[in-house]
Amino acid sequence: MLIHVLNGLVYGGLLYLVAVGLVLIFGLRQVVNFAHGSLFMLGAYVAYATIAIAGFWIGLLAAAIVLALLGLLLDRTVFRQLQDQDPIVTVLVTFGLLLVLEDFVRTVWGRDNLTVAVPQLLQGTVDIAGASFPIYRLFVIAAAAVIGAGLTIWLKTSRVGLYVRAFAADPVTTGMQGVDTERVSASVVAVGAGLAGLSGAIASPLLALSPAMGGSILIESFIVVVVGGFGSFSGAFVAALVIGQLQNFGIVFVPSIASMVPFLLMMAILIYRPEGLAGKAS
Amino acid sequence: MKRTRKTATAALAGMLTMAAGSALAQEPLKIGVPTALTGTYADLGNQAKRAIEFAAQQANAAGGIAGHKVEVEYLDTEAKPDLARRQAEKLALQGNKVLIGAVASGEALAIAPLLARWDALYVATINKSDKMTGDSCTARMFRVNNADSSDAATATPWLKERKETEWAVMAADIAWGRDVAASFAKSTESQGKKVVSENFSPLGTNDFATYIQKIKNAGAKGVYVALAGRDAVNFATQAKQYGLLDSATVAGVSFVTDNTVASIGEAAKGISGIINYSSTLDTPANKEFVAAWEKYYPGTTPSNFEGDTYVGMQVIFQAVKATGSVKAADLAKAIPGRSYDTILGNVLLRKEDNQLVRPNYFGIVEQNGGKLRPVIKMSVPAEIATVAPSPACKL
Numbered sequence: 001m002l003i004h005v006l007n008g009l010v011y012g013g014l015l016y017l018v019a020v021g022l023v024l025i026f027g028l029r030q031v032v033n034f035a036h037g038s039l040f041m042l043g044a045y046v047a048y049a050t051i052a053i054a055g056f057w058i059g060l061l062a063a064a065i066v067l068a069l070l071g072l073l074l075d076r077t078v079f080r081q082l083q084d085q086d087p088i089v090t091v092l093v094t095f096g097l098l099l100v101l102e103d104f105v106r107t108v109w110g111r112d113n114l115t116v117a118v119p120q121l122l123q124g125t126v127d128i129a130g131a132s133f134p135i136y137r138l139f140v141i142a143a144a145a146v147i148g149a150g151l152t153i154w155l156k157t158s159r160v161g162l163y164v165r166a167f168a169a170d171p172v173t174t175g176m177q178g179v180d181t182e183r184v185s186a187s188v189v190a191v192g193a194g195l196a197g198l199s200g201a202i203a204s205p206l207l208a209l210s211p212a213m214g215g216s217i218l219i220e221s222f223i224v225v226v227v228g229g230f231g232s233f234s235g236a237f238v239a240a241l242v243i244g245q246l247q248n249f250g251i252v253f254v255p256s257i258a259s260m261v262p263f264l265l266m267m268a269i270l271i272y273r274p275e276g277l278a279g280k281a282s
Numbered sequence: 283m284k285r286t287r288k289t290a291t292a293a294l295a296g297m298l299t300m301a302a303g304s305a306l307a308q309e310p311l312k313i314g315v316p317t318a319l320t321g322t323y324a325d326l327g328n329q330a331k332r333a334i335e336f337a338a339q340q341a342n343a344a345g346g347i348a349g350h351k352v353e354v355e356y357l358d359t360e361a362k363p364d365l366a367r368r369q370a371e372k373l374a375l376q377g378n379k380v381l382i383g384a385v386a387s388g389e390a391l392a393i394a395p396l397l398a399r400w401d402a403l404y405v406a407t408i409n410k411s412d413k414m415t416g417d418s419c420t421a422r423m424f425r426v427n428n429a430d431s432s433d434a435a436t437a438t439p440w441l442k443e444r445k446e447t448e449w450a451v452m453a454a455d456i457a458w459g460r461d462v463a464a465s466f467a468k469s470t471e472s473q474g475k476k477v478v479s480e481n482f483s484p485l486g487t488n489d490f491a492t493y494i495q496k497i498k499n500a501g502a503k504g505v506y507v508a509l510a511g512r513d514a515v516n517f518a519t520q521a522k523q524y525g526l527l528d529s530a531t532v533a534g535v536s537f538v539t540d541n542t543v544a545s546i547g548e549a550a551k552g553i554s555g556i557i558n559y560s561s562t563l564d565t566p567a568n569k570e571f572v573a574a575w576e577k578y579y580p581g582t583t584p585s586n587f588e589g590d591t592y593v594g595m596q597v598i599f600q601a602v603k604a605t606g607s608v609k610a611a612d613l614a615k616a617i618p619g620r621s622y623d624t625i626l627g628n629v630l631l632r633k634e635d636n637q638l639v640r641p642n643y644f645g646i647v648e649q650n651g652g653k654l655r656p657v658i659k660m661s662v663p664a665e666i667a668t669v670a671p672s673p674a675c676k677l
Binding site for chain 2: 003004007010011102111112113114115117118125131132133134136137205206207208210211212213215216217247248251252255259
C-alpha cells in the first residue's frame, strides 16, 4: 500500500510542477496557456540534448534556464499582447503555439521516441515495506517537495511574492500602488516556464520523449488547476496530490474506469464547488 | 495568311488533344495514407510513411507501374478511429482511392464499412484485429500483415516451452490489446497455466508504475505485453527501473520492435517477442530490398512495420500491373486469390477472407551485427501461422 502511495506522489509531484506554472501565468497575465505542455516537452528535449554532452545535473539546470528565457520571450511577444483579449483568442493563440513548438521539436529531434538514462548516482532500487522502489522516483518526490516549498516561501516572504499575490488578487489596484506590473509579470512567467522545463527534465528518465508527451500531461495539469481552483497555488498543490493518488488507486481498485476518475472529480468540483478545493466562494 | 493561321491553330489544338490523351492513358496511381503522424503511435505511422515513400520513389524511378506514375498523399489520424474515418474520406474524395497504412485496428474497422461508398479500397499493413478478416471483413479491405490469431498461433508453442505458470498481461486498452489479452488467456488456460493479473492501460499512458506494482504483487513470473510505440518504451523503461525486467520473463507483440529497441536501449536485452518481419530474412528479394533501402535511407535497415508496409505496396503494384488499371473497383476485384512475389517470397492473398498467407516468427532481443535488435529464434510456417479463414467472414 505504501508503495502505491509513493507512486502517486511521484506523478502528483510532476503534475504539481506543471500545474503551478499554469497558475502563475494565469494569475499574472490572465492567459490560459495551452502551450504549457509543450514547454514541459521542450524542457525534456533540452535536457536530453544537454545530458548527452554535459551530464544529468547540468541538463536539469539547462532545461530550467533555457525554458525560463523562452518564457521571458513568450511573455514579451505573446502573453502581454493577449492579457486583455477575449479568452477564446488566448486559447487559439496558445494552442497554435503548442503546434509550432511540437513541429519544431519534430524537425530537430525527429519522430522517434527517445529515452534518457537514470543518472549513475540514483540508479537501482531500495526496499520499502518489503517491496523494491526505484531510487530515482524518491528523488522525483524530494525534488517536487523542495521546489514546491521553495516556491511557497518565495511567494509568502519575498517582496516580489507579495506583488505576485497582490496582482493575482487585483491587478488594477496593485498597479495603482506603483508596482511595476510588467516586470513582475515577465519574471513570473519566466519562473512558470522554467518550472515546466525543469519538470520535463526531471521526468525525462521516467517517460519516453516524444513530441506528443506534452499533450497528455497538459490535460492532467488542467484538471489539477480546475480542481484546485483557478489561480490558487495551495489549491494546485492539494489537487495534484489528490489526482496523483486517485489515478493510482483507480488502477488498483477500479481498473476499468481508472482513466475516468480524475475527470469525474473535475466534473463534481465544477458542479458542486466551482471555486475549487482551495478557492473561496465569491 | 489567314489560312496558315487557321491551320496552325488546328494543328496546335490537335497536339493539345493528343497530349491530353496520352496523359489520360498515363493516369497516375493515387495512393492515400491515413496514418498516425502525431501522438502515441506516431513512431509506427512514421514507419508506414517511410516505407510508402520508398516504394513510390522506387516505382517512379523505374518509370512508374505499367506507365502509371505513383502519387501519394498523407493525412494525420493520431491513431483515432473517428479521425481516421474522416481523413480517409477526405483522401478518397480527393481521388486517392487506394488507401494503405493506418496503425490501430480501430482505424481500419472505422474505415472498412465505408470503402464501397467511397469507391475505395484499403490495404492493411499494421492493423492486427481478427475482426477485420472475421465478421467485419469486406470485399474492399485486404490484409498483408499477420493477424492477432497468427501471433497467438506463434506465441502458443513458445509458451508451451516455458516453465513459468503464473502470467500477467499488460495491454493497450484498444481493440488490438483486448484481442491479444483474450487469446493469450486462452493459450495459458489450455496449457494449465494461469493469468494472475490482467492490465489494460489507456493509449498514451505516462506512468506505468501502478501497473508494474500490481504485476509484481500478483506474483507473476512472466509478463506478456501488447503495447506499441511510446507506450512500449515507457513501460519497458519503467519496468526496468522497478526490476521487473530482471525478475520476470517478459515477452510481447509489437512490444520489442526494431524501433522500440533502439529507443529502450540496453534494458530491452533478453525480452522475447513476436517478429512479423525482420530485415535479416533470407530471401533474395528481401536482400535486394534491404540493400536498396540502406541506400535510400543511409544508416538504417527496414524495421518490421516498414517491411510489412512495403509488402502492401508490392501487392498493390502487382495488382496494377496485372489489370493495367488504377481504379479501386478493378483492383479490389483483382487483388484476392492471386499470388504475389514479395520480400517474404511468393505468397497467396487468399480470397476467403482477403488475408495474405504468410509465415510468422518468434525471437529475442540480442546483439546482432553490432546492433541490439530482435533476432529470429523460431519460424512458424505459413500454413500454421495463418490460421484458417473465420467462418464469420462471408465474401
